[in-house]
Amino acid sequence: MKRICTLSLLLFSGVAFGQEPADALRTGWQVPGGTARVQAIGGAMCSLGGDITATFVNPAGLAFYRTGDLVLTPQVRFGTTKSTYLGTQKQDNTNKLTWGTSGFVFGGGSNTGNVKSAAFSLAYNRTGDFNSDIFYEGANPKSSFSQRYLEEARGLNANAVAQDFPYGASLALNTYYIDTTRAANGSINGFKTLANSATGLLQRQTVQNRGGIDEFALAGAANINDKLMIGGTLGFPYLRYNRESQFIEADATDNTNNNFDAAVIEEDLRTRGWGLNLKLGMIYKPEDSWRLGFAFHTPTLYNLTDNYFVRMNTNTENYQGEWSQTSEDITGARSDFRYMLITPYRLLGSISYVLREVEDVSKQKGFLTADVEYVNYKAASFQTDADNGNDQSTKDYLRSLNTAIDNAYKGAFNFKVGGELKFTTLMVRAGAAYFGNPYQDINGEKGSRTSLSGGLGYRNRGFFIDLTYVHALNRDVHFAYRLENPAFYAGAQLRQQMSNAVMTFGFKF
Numbered sequence: 001m002k003r004i005c006t007l008s009l010l011l012f013s014g015v016a017f018g019q020e021p022a023d024a025l026r027t028g029w030q031v032p033g034g035t036a037r038v039q040a041i042g043g044a045m046c047s048l049g050g051d052i053t054a055t056f057v058n059p060a061g062l063a064f065y066r067t068g069d070l071v072l073t074p075q076v077r078f079g080t081t082k083s084t085y086l087g088t089q090k091q092d093n094t095n096k097l098t099w100g101t102s103g104f105v106f107g108g109g110s111n112t113g114n115v116k117s118a119a120f121s122l123a124y125n126r127t128g129d130f131n132s133d134i135f136y137e138g139a140n141p142k143s144s145f146s147q148r149y150l151e152e153a154r155g156l157n158a159n160a161v162a163q164d165f166p167y168g169a170s171l172a173l174n175t176y177y178i179d180t181t182r183a184a185n186g187s188i189n190g191f192k193t194l195a196n197s198a199t200g201l202l203q204r205q206t207v208q209n210r211g212g213i214d215e216f217a218l219a220g221a222a223n224i225n226d227k228l229m230i231g232g233t234l235g236f237p238y239l240r241y242n243r244e245s246q247f248i249e250a251d252a253t254d255n256t257n258n259n260f261d262a263a264v265i266e267e268d269l270r271t272r273g274w275g276l277n278l279k280l281g282m283i284y285k286p287e288d289s290w291r292l293g294f295a296f297h298t299p300t301l302y303n304l305t306d307n308y309f310v311r312m313n314t315n316t317e318n319y320q321g322e323w324s325q326t327s328e329d330i331t332g333a334r335s336d337f338r339y340m341l342i343t344p345y346r347l348l349g350s351i352s353y354v355l356r357e358v359e360d361v362s363k364q365k366g367f368l369t370a371d372v373e374y375v376n377y378k379a380a381s382f383q384t385d386a387d388n389g390n391d392q393s394t395k396d397y398l399r400s401l402n403t404a405i406d407n408a409y410k411g412a413f414n415f416k417v418g419g420e421l422k423f424t425t426l427m428v429r430a431g432a433a434y435f436g437n438p439y440q441d442i443n444g445e446k447g448s449r450t451s452l453s454g455g456l457g458y459r460n461r462g463f464f465i466d467l468t469y470v471h472a473l474n475r476d477v478h479f480a481y482r483l484e485n486p487a488f489y490a491g492a493q494l495r496q497q498m499s500n501a502v503m504t505f506g507f508k509f
Helices: 005-016 022-027 036-040 052-055 060-063 147-153 157-164 169-174 327-331 392-408
Strands: 069-072 074-085 088-100 102-113 115-129 132-140 176-182 190-195 201-224 228-251 260-289 292-297 301-315 322-326 336-342 346-355 367-374 382-385 413-425 427-436 448-460 465-480 492-508
Touching: 005 176, 022 392, 036 060, 036 132, 036 301, 036 413, 036 427, 036 448, 036 492, 052 060, 052 115, 052 201, 052 228, 060 201, 060 228, 060 260, 060 292, 074 132, 088 115, 132 492, 147 169, 147 176, 147 190, 157 169, 169 176, 169 301, 169 322, 169 327, 228 301, 301 327, 322 327, 327 346
Parallel strands: none
Antiparallel strands: 069 102, 069 492, 074 088, 074 492, 088 132, 102 115, 115 201, 132 201, 176 190, 201 228, 228 260, 260 292, 260 301, 292 346, 301 322, 301 336, 336 382, 346 367, 367 413, 413 427, 427 448, 448 465, 465 492
16 A cells, blocks of 8 residues: 655645645546536537537537527536544535536638638636535544644754644644653653544544636637537636635543543635636547547646635643634734646547437437546646745645645546437437546545436527436545554545536527
């Protein structure tokens, strides 16, 4: 089993800035939205086209447009997260009203040489949703949260530990969650924890995640001889993420004289920033009924700002009593940290079979389609920006963080299938999707996302409306803390069920 010493050190020495490897995964391991039509077929539309969602999947699909569309997509999400931590099960719920893929498509015929038609779009999409509530608790006989601070403080003098780690070990030392040890001559020779895991510690974690990724995009596409469609998209995603968490560790005994009652660590992280990406794609029709699609999504380059705050309260009973300190008490103010995040690239391939493929789409009878997508999650990285590009400590920290990402994650394949049957003005759709495990399984870390979907559509005289229901099961893992030795910490196994009710309506012009 691979050790992740670098990662364990990062999670609080690095937390001087607030980032962790999970931030890189959060932006990449998402299930992008789409119109109700596309979500009903499992999101498999890389080789289909004819929908504004092509802007964010394979822009070549816009080339099938011969008219214009105005599209709006409201949706409601209902989520339940069940967690299991050290044998104890808990549950929490989240509900949210959001917007899905919306915007304009402008298409028309062309008399320019081999170009038979062309189209471009102005569109919005919810490409990531961070909204979730996590709650878990359990009795831990193996380790204390405070041991992460001991690992951070190892080999350093007490003055440095008290001042140089305002989001981690400094708070722990100043509130006596950890304390110094002394040699026989009275000199400080190390650090100890006041929390005794041998007698058992009650641990409780509450996390509230809010925000998402809203992408605005410009796309264009061309139809060459009704055989080859090509297109490109310039995307401008805006990332907004808020995380409020509370970790409580308490003595499991009724002993009021063992020098530890409880410690409470509260965190507040706010991340904001814009990004830039490019999507390129093509669709080829070897025969009238068959379509092959290929797309490449460049990494997204985000310029982000973190605002981070930590409060720690510790009660060591007769040892030092109750103490409280915040990161602002040490830094003097709640400060911002600016950096760049580069997300993984994506490769997509697709095949579709259209029933009765004719130019008049109203006479088509339906289709079957399948997509496969590869995402290399370990390719994500953090980089310095113009504000801190020459700061060596920042460079070293981000380099270590990127090493941790490389050790923790791997590439994975995602699969999507779907189909539609058309009955004049009424359409019936169904689909499924599976998103593979991005973890290297260092310590029981496994994740997957599976969804089943179905929907109805109506089109008549330039008006269309689609209704879809998506039921998704997500499996993930959450760690309150990590230590150098994986045998001494555990993750909470998360099982999230999401229901998504989607409506898309619009007009052709």
